[in-house]
Amino acid sequence: MTILVEQALAELTPPQASASCWNEGSLFVLAGPGSGKTRVLTTRIAKLLSDSPDKSFRVLALTFTNKAADEMSARVSVLVPDQERRALIGTFHSFCMQMLQQHGSHIGIRPDFAIYSLDADRQELLRDALKQAGLGYGDIKLLNIIDKLKSRLISPEESANSFRDKEAGSRIANSYRAYENALLRANALDFGSLISAAHSLISNNPGIATTYRRTYKYWLFDEFQDTNDGQYRLIRALAGDSFKNIFAVADDDQIIYQWNGASYQQIQRFRADFAPQEIQLPTNYRCPPSIVMAANRLVIHNSQRTETKLPLEAGKKNLRYPDGTHISLLRFSSDTAEAAAVARGIKSIDKSLWSEVVVLARTRAMLERIQQALSTAGVPAAIAQRRDDFRSPEFLWLSAVLRQTLRPLDTRALEALIGAFNRWWGTELQVGDIIAAAEVSNRSYLDEWAAAVPPQIDAAGLKLAELTAKYGKEPSRFRHFIDAVIQDLPTGDESLVDLAEDRNAWNDLNRNISRAIGRDAPLEQFLQELSIRSKEPPPVKSMVALMTIHAAKGKEFDHVFLAGMAESILPSFHSVKLGENSPEMEEERRNCFVAITRAKEWLCLSYADTYGNWGKMPSRFLTEMGFELPQTYSD
Numbered sequence: 001m002t003i004l005v006e007q008a009l010a011e012l013t014p015p016q017a018s019a020s021c022w023n024e025g026s027l028f029v030l031a032g033p034g035s036g037k038t039r040v041l042t043t044r045i046a047k048l049l050s051d052s053p054d055k056s057f058r059v060l061a062l063t064f065t066n067k068a069a070d071e072m073s074a075r076v077s078v079l080v081p082d083q084e085r086r087a088l089i090g091t092f093h094s095f096c097m098q099m100l101q102q103h104g105s106h107i108g109i110r111p112d113f114a115i116y117s118l119d120a121d122r123q124e125l126l127r128d129a130l131k132q133a134g135l136g137y138g139d140i141k142l143l144n145i146i147d148k149l150k151s152r153l154i155s156p157e158e159s160a161n162s163f164r165d166k167e168a169g170s171r172i173a174n175s176y177r178a179y180e181n182a183l184l185r186a187n188a189l190d191f192g193s194l195i196s197a198a199h200s201l202i203s204n205n206p207g208i209a210t211t212y213r214r215t216y217k218y219w220l221f222d223e224f225q226d227t228n229d230g231q232y233r234l235i236r237a238l239a240g241d242s243f244k245n246i247f248a249v250a251d252d253d254q255i256i257y258q259w260n261g262a263s264y265q266q267i268q269r270f271r272a273d274f275a276p277q278e279i280q281l282p283t284n285y286r287c288p289p290s291i292v293m294a295a296n297r298l299v300i301h302n303s304q305r306t307e308t309k310l311p312l313e314a315g316k317k318n319l320r321y322p323d324g325t326h327i328s329l330l331r332f333s334s335d336t337a338e339a340a341a342v343a344r345g346i347k348s349i350d351k352s353l354w355s356e357v358v359v360l361a362r363t364r365a366m367l368e369r370i371q372q373a374l375s376t377a378g379v380p381a382a383i384a385q386r387r388d389d390f391r392s393p394e395f396l397w398l399s400a401v402l403r404q405t406l407r408p409l410d411t412r413a414l415e416a417l418i419g420a421f422n423r424w425w426g427t428e429l430q431v432g433d434i435i436a437a438a439e440v441s442n443r444s445y446l447d448e449w450a451a452a453v454p455p456q457i458d459a460a461g462l463k464l465a466e467l468t469a470k471y472g473k474e475p476s477r478f479r480h481f482i483d484a485v486i487q488d489l490p491t492g493d494e495s496l497v498d499l500a501e502d503r504n505a506w507n508d509l510n511r512n513i514s515r516a517i518g519r520d521a522p523l524e525q526f527l528q529e530l531s532i533r534s535k536e537p538p539p540v541k542s543m544v545a546l547m548t549i550h551a552a553k554g555k556e557f558d559h560v561f562l563a564g565m566a567e568s569i570l571p572s573f574h575s576v577k578l579g580e581n582s583p584e585m586e587e588e589r590r591n592c593f594v595a596i597t598r599a600k601e602w603l604c605l606s607y608a609d610t611y612g613n614w615g616k617m618p619s620r621f622l623t624e625m626g627f628e629l630p631q632t633y634s635d
């Protein structure tokens, strides 16, 4: 073992260390919030690799967000710099993407497949597919239904039987089939089909699963509670009947993706299928004791959890604030008063600490109201949210040109390219004209577009057209093209907010993609990685973050404001309607549990008597956590 790994192990507590030193066989680590799951996982990966420097086996570690995977990989590369290449650390989707790049041809998927990550593109594909198949397009929710079916690995052929209404079932099955055929014709996959295609590949080619088991001797899963049915069945199919070296870390009190198929059942299935040993990590090193106590009181009201689960223990030392001051509960007369007070509260915190402050709420609408109040108070704040695409015409154009370079006949990429360029340079080029001209001249769409850029536009715009014509025929030199474009983009103009954000996002993406696939990877792989990653810029210092609870999962902040602690908000209207004993109410309770356990130093809970002029009762979770409700307003 190297000194760095020894040091990392020495920093762990005995239960954390015994999880990290786990060797063969399956282990289930049931760990509460702030219990050091990330440290345990990264130390275990590093230890497995550093203990076997002359071995060739690899380690597979999957988590749910690219950000978490990037952080884990960065940490592993510090601990075992010369062994890092033996670890595949990624998301379920990136792992399946790599599997399909290598073996997809067995099921008719070429390795340069496109990934449709934008709903707008998928809707368009669906609409075209239905038109071609002579099917009507009436149901706006059709894509959602298809996604749900795919997440349960239900094929178009099997799907009709999933509906009680036979006529609706057969209509949906036909539409689903048309959509899948259209994806196949375009050699494209959407997020759902990354998992379902990987599952079908493994199921139909058991030899591939055997190769994976031989190559990847140890598998680790972070946030295992978030796996849905399809993902679990993929793991099951990959493991076969004999593979047991699975190390799953989970918290059944942090399942907040029930709507996406995550469920306590997946944990139970894992226990039944792999008979793992279990280790619990109940000590919370993140939150002050009063928050830990509130979290314990809250979550015992749920029944869908491990019966023998130990309550959280407070393990944090060095608290910044004195005992009895770590939680505030405030009541307001209206949502407007609540938003204004949150903004005032944040303004009173030293500016240098704003990047350590977060405002959490159950809904985006509430965050928007508070963002408005913060802006009125002169506090810069941004709502953190996954971005499926860039926002500036510059980066929209760049990524569309890259797609067009790889797929010269892709009309969707051409539309995006022309739309972005027109917006950027004020030109009025038309997609139809370029396609028509290309049909006559036999030149590529890219060449035709570059030739059509009017000579009277700014010299910088013409230079882009020239660069495009030059590099468009050479996908292998795409890195040169990117560098040439980016170095000429304007900098320092504060009015170009989208461009500045996209540039930051691009730098981050470029670094992380290069780390994941190397700088020499071909354009198709670069674009696949780009498609599955969020284009959200990294957080800016001195800015307050606003997040939905879902977006805050896995994160921690010094100061947490949790607004909207009212019935029909948290818990949601839907769960209140379904009642106290519904799974939906349990999920809402877990949402509240996740939210409060993000706080490292201080938690401010608030509610108002009215939201949008509707009277609301204080959230039942406040009483469950043991708080006395304030009799007066803090307006």
Ligand SMILES: Nc1ncnc2c1ncn2[C@@H]1O[C@H](COP(=O)(O)OP(=O)(O)OP(=O)(O)O)[C@@H](O)[C@H]1O
Pocket: 011, 012, 013, 016, 031, 032, 033, 034, 035, 036, 037, 038, 039, 251, 254, 284, 285, 286, 553, 554, 555, 556, 597
């Ligand atoms: N043994 C330890 N001693 C002191 N601090 C620790 C220890 N282990 C973890 N921590 C700290 O506790 C905090 C939580 O750790 P981490 O982010 O790994 O939690 P987590 O288990 O992934 O939580 P969550 O489920 O909420 O995402 C971090 O600030 C980390 O540095």
